[in-house]
Amino acid sequence: MSEEKLLLIPGPSPVVPRVLEALARPTVSHVGPEMVRDLREACDNLKRIAFCDEGQPFIVAGAGTLAMEMALLNTVGPSDRVLVLSQGYFGRRMADVCAAFGLQHDVMESEWGRAVVPEDLERRLAEKSYNVVVCTHVDTATGACAPVEDYAAVLDRTGSLFVVDGVCATGGVPERMDAWGLDVVLTAAQKCLGTPPGLAVLVLSPLAMEKRRGLDRVPAYYADLLRWLPVMQDPAKYFSTPCVNEIRAFAEGTRIILEEGLEERFERHELFASALRAGLAALGFTLFTDPRFLAPTLSVVRYPEGLEDKAFRAGLYGNGVVVAGGLAQTAGRVFRMGHMGNLTSAQVRFAVEAVERSLAALGFRFEAGAGRAAVDSVLAA
Numbered sequence: 001m002s003e004e005k006l007l008l009i010p011g012p013s014p015v016v017p018r019v020l021e022a023l024a025r026p027t028v029s030h031v032g033p034e035m036v037r038d039l040r041e042a043c044d045n046l047k048r049i050a051f052c053d054e055g056q057p058f059i060v061a062g063a064g065t066l067a068m069e070m071a072l073l074n075t076v077g078p079s080d081r082v083l084v085l086s087q088g089y090f091g092r093r094m095a096d097v098c099a100a101f102g103l104q105h106d107v108m109e110s111e112w113g114r115a116v117v118p119e120d121l122e123r124r125l126a127e128k129s130y131n132v133v134v135c136t137h138v139d140t141a142t143g144a145c146a147p148v149e150d151y152a153a154v155l156d157r158t159g160s161l162f163v164v165d166g167v168c169a170t171g172g173v174p175e176r177m178d179a180w181g182l183d184v185v186l187t188a189a190q191k192c193l194g195t196p197p198g199l200a201v202l203v204l205s206p207l208a209m210e211k212r213r214g215l216d217r218v219p220a221y222y223a224d225l226l227r228w229l230p231v232m233q234d235p236a237k238y239f240s241t242p243c244v245n246e247i248r249a250f251a252e253g254t255r256i257i258l259e260e261g262l263e264e265r266f267e268r269h270e271l272f273a274s275a276l277r278a279g280l281a282a283l284g285f286t287l288f289t290d291p292r293f294l295a296p297t298l299s300v301v302r303y304p305e306g307l308e309d310k311a312f313r314a315g316l317y318g319n320g321v322v323v324a325g326g327l328a329q330t331a332g333r334v335f336r337m338g339h340m341g342n343l344t345s346a347q348v349r350f351a352v353e354a355v356e357r358s359l360a361a362l363g364f365r366f367e368a369g370a371g372r373a374a375v376d377s378v379l380a381a
């Protein structure tokens with residue numbers, strides 16, 4: 001049975017053949033000319049993807065959680081205070097990472113499905129100052145997209161370093177580091193960047209690099225960015241063997257993004273999100289996330305009365321589409337559909353048709369074809 005299913009979980013996202021071909025190329029020397037060229041190009045492309053001309057990119061074997069750890073350990077000093085803005089699961093994880101390393105931190109948490117509003121952040125910062133403020137751009141559990149640009153405007157007046165978790169946003173939602181004043185964007189390979197999992201990815205602004213250089217030592221060895229800096233600046237150097245094939249596939253992924261154009265890519269994510277949501281609404285589904293905070297990269301969808309989570313997702317799997325269940329308190333009440341990376345409009349149509357086939361097989365009452373028609377009307381607009 002073909003494993004080829006349309007992967008619409010909130011990451012990993014579908015990996016296109018061009019990237020898989022790059023991944024499958026013979027493994028070359030990690031300090032050889034092919035790797036030097038590709039790692040250098042991937043770093044340059046990443047600066048453009050994060051809109052950070054003088055930024056310092058890091059691409060290291062690991063996952064998004066390693067990137068979270070690296071971002072904190074390399075910007076937070078022993079007497080610093082961190083404010084974690086949380087709108088769900090991964091905001092809490094950021095607080096857990098702080099706790100794991102004994103970093104002084106406070107958490108401002110919004111209701112699930114929403115995000116902390118900039119006015120509340122401003123009020124909080126008037127009461128207490130923080131050296132580093134961290135937010136989750138898009139929380140994958142709640143589908144809520146934080147108003148990062150507005151946060152940055154508030155923080156611009158306080159001088160706090162601003163760290164953005166873009167694991168479910170970078171490459172699909174704008175993160176204009178220079179223009180907005182973001183100091184660290186951390187992300188991972190497997191979501192909007194459309195490449196296989198296995199890379200922790202960060203871009204640090206000159207200010208964030210200066211902060212790192214100002215820290216005597218950090219409680220890390222592999223996660224110490226100053227140990228990776230020489231490799232990122234000259235990939236012919238060695239610190240630890242990078243995952244050669246993944247990095248070359250990642251380089252190919254960044255080429256695809258820049259060929260599409262960043263603004264075009266951001267618009268496509270918005271368009272596909274609207275199309276899928278229109279299709280699902282026409283079939284009786286509603287959204288969990290507050291409309292003010294809808295993320296372009298995934299949808300967290302409430303089940304209508306009478307539709308059972310596991311049966312629905314199993315049916316959809318049988319029809320060739322994989323979606324994820326809810327996390328924590330939303331488990332069984334919602335499903336999460338990712339619509340990020342290098343998706344095509346044909347895949348968007350295929351997804352809503354598969355939902356219709358699954359509903360029909362479950363005997364759920366709906367207007368046949370209504371979902372597909374709604375998707376077509378948005379995509380045609």
Ligand SMILES: Cc1ncc(COP(=O)(O)O)c(C=O)c1O
Nearest residue numbers: 063064065090138140167168188
């Ligand atoms: C917003 C966000 N941050 C961090 C992570 C952790 O990334 P990883 O699973 O690659 O460790 C995820 C993973 O889904 C995420 O969505």
